[in-house]
Amino acid sequence: MTFPVGALPFGDIETAASAAAAVGVATLALRVSVVPAAVLDGSSSVADGGAAAAVWGVLVEVDGAAVTDDIVGAVVVEAEESAARVADFSLHVDPGTVVSPAAWSGRSVRIWMADMRSGSPTSALPIFSGIVDLPTVRPGTGTIALRCTDNRQAVIDGLGRDAVAGLLPGSRFSAAVFDAGASALAHANDRLSTLPAALDLSPAGALRLTPWAAKETPDLVFDADLVLDESVGVDLAERGGLTNLVSIDFGYRFPRIKAEGYEISFDPLAAAMTSFVYWVRDGNLFLQRAAVLAAIEKAGGNVVAIEWIELPDTPQVIPGTGGAPAGAWLPNPPVDALYCLGFQAVVSFDYAQTTDEEHVISVSNAASIAAVGLVRQTMRGALEGVYDDAVAVEQNVLLYRKQVTTIPPKNLAPVVVGLTNSVNGTLTADTDRTAANAAMETLVAIAATRIFASHRQHTVTASVPANPVIDVDKTVMIDAEGVLAKGKVRRVVHRLDADSGAAVSEIELAICSVAGVGISHPEDAIVAPAGTSAGTTNTLAAPTVVWNGLGGEDGVITITFPGVEAAERAKASAVIESAFAAPLVEDVFEVTL
Amino acid sequence: MNGLRFYRDAGMTLPMDRLDVVQSDDGGAPPADQVVYLGSLNFGKIYYADSNPNVDAITVSVAAGGAGIPASAVRLALSAAGLAGATPGAPLGAGVAITAGVAHAVAVHVRIDADAVAAGVHENLSLTTNATREVTL
Secondary structure, three states, X not given: OOOOHHHOOOOOOOOHHHHOOEEEOOEEEEEEEEEOHHHHXXXXXXXXXXXXXXXXXXXXXXXXXXXXXXXXXXXXXXXXXXXXXEEEEEEEOOOOOOOOHHHHOOOEEEEEEEEOOOOOOEEEEEEEEEEEEEEEEOOOOOEEEEEEEOOHHHHHHOOOXXXXXXXOOOOOOOOOOOOOOOOHHHHHHHHHOOOOEEEEEOOOOOEEEEEOOOOOOOOEEEEOOOOOOOOOEEEOOOHHHOOOEEEEEEEEEEXXXXXXXXXXXXXXXXXXXXXXXXXXHOOOOOEEHHHHHHHHHHOOOEEEEEEEEOOOOOOEEEEOHHHOXXXXXXXXXXXXXXXXXXXXXXXXXXXXEEEEEEEEEXXXXXXXHHHHOOOEEEEEEEEEOOOOOHHHHHHHHHHHHOOOOOOOOOOOOOOOEOEEEEEEOOOOOOOOHHHHHHHHHHHHHHHHHHHHHHHOOEEEEEEEEOOOOOOOOOEEEEEEOOEEEEEEEEEEEEEEEOOOOEEEEEXXXXXXXXXXXXXXXXXXXXXXXXXXXXXXXXXXXXXEEEEOOOOOOOOOEXXXXXXXXXXXXXXXXXXXXXXXXXXOOOOOEEEOO | OOOOEEEOOOOOOXXXXXXXXXXXXXXXXXXXXXXXXXXXXXXXXXXEEOOOOOOOOOEEEEEEOOOOOOHHHEEEEOOOOOOOOOOOOOOEEOOOEEEOOHHHOEEEEEEEOOOOOOOEXXXXXXXXXXXXXXXXX
């Protein structure tokens, strides 16, 4: 079909290609199967006729075409939580028919179970929707076997990471724990490891998330009248498969920019309890300002502020012995400005310190530990803050303090006199404190999920007349053959064999049981433990000033600052312990022997 | 050939020509919510409404033919959250253009909530787009 190009309202598609454009309409048929309410809620099954014989049927479509009449043997549909649903069946092919087996892969497949009492299908409920995954042929048999999948992996993979995150509310993610570049499917699996829930596709092909915890009121109840004889089984998990304590070691390393603030007050005249004129009379020296600054810098300090005690700016009478004037001191402003009688300075020592936080986190279920003893797992994780080179950081601070540059360093700890003050380095978003907290919270969520998962490994199995409503999103109660159990369906297999007439659903319930229903399992909100804080810390010792300024001395001034306090050095590493209670939701589970 | 069609999954691995849902005859079943994806794997193509390309929206409408389930039983939205506020039976705008490729598939959320109706299989409904024009990028 072609189009009048000149009529196009915009130029960018006015190309030769547009002349070959195709017009079409996309259509999607809607088929609504309306069934009695009792069939839809599962309380009635087409495979259980009660007092009358059940007349059921299975309907199979391949590539939109009904192939029910070609089915040979059983149709088996198996669904397991957080796994792809699979279906297996075989089709009869007339002898001599030439088929291309490879062309069957990818064909759409739909399977329903229906009531056939009226001779035509009614009350049809879907039990499978997917595609052919693996066709198998054996030449000469006249059949082609089809292994079909609901394509769960590809469906999730096609969603994209953002959609996956939206699909799993309450899940957690940390790039320090998981691969930030993982595919959508791997991303889903990563997030699912932090969430006690299963992600799978419904029989109709819709993605759904089902919590592991069984519903308070079961969707379906099967008693002795409904359960097939001697089909109930109990399989308890080994103690070794349990986990009730997960110890997490998480290391977080990051830089802190620190500043020690010293105040130096040096007034030699006051110390000698004398005055200017007597200081001069006794032949003592004046302090060179340059020598003071050099002494501070030589000691490694940076002058933040300094005030000089200046020489007098008026003539002074120098007293002699007996009170008679011995002479006079006359000011010489250009030269006097190079000297002082003392000073008061604020000096900083700036450095970068790498801080290692070692978080020791325990995630446990106390009731389980009390019941079966401690069964421990360990997990490890680490994150290092990405920051500039520490030497370069210190150099930048130094240059800025000395006013060599006016460009402020990325981080600068304000000087607090008498204390060590610190600020955290500004890290990249994926290595900062928020990222570290997210990593720890993710690890705690994984640990709690592992503990829950290990405690729902008990299994109760039973077979009932095929019921398409039974699925891995349902909570089922079994009350038969001495077993009373309620749990979420972990796996269901529908076996529909038209040859034998048998239509059975095999149910596997995941049972969480350790201390008994009604036992309280406290739960802690997952909030990362607080880390170390920046700010003021240790009180600093006072610096010392030695000046050889008396008459006849060499005038050398030496300023000595105390070293970094041991307590301050110790802040380079910190062990932080925290504990979280991991909850369980226990299921009804009693066995009468 | 115009390659715009419906798929069951966002990755467009499962072409779809029919959406199956189940409802109860007493009208008491919860709404059946599904997501289908409108897109194309004819890479290098873009689709516009044929009525006025790049101006008119590509729409998805509910068509009801004959007896069965009324169109008002169907709501369409571009998000799950939008279903509740969607007008029953109203068409859905899917934008003025849809580029081929997995990243550009439009998620169409469909809710079917039938009132009490006779048991049986009802096939009188369908979703359909307005006529679209496939153009080479």
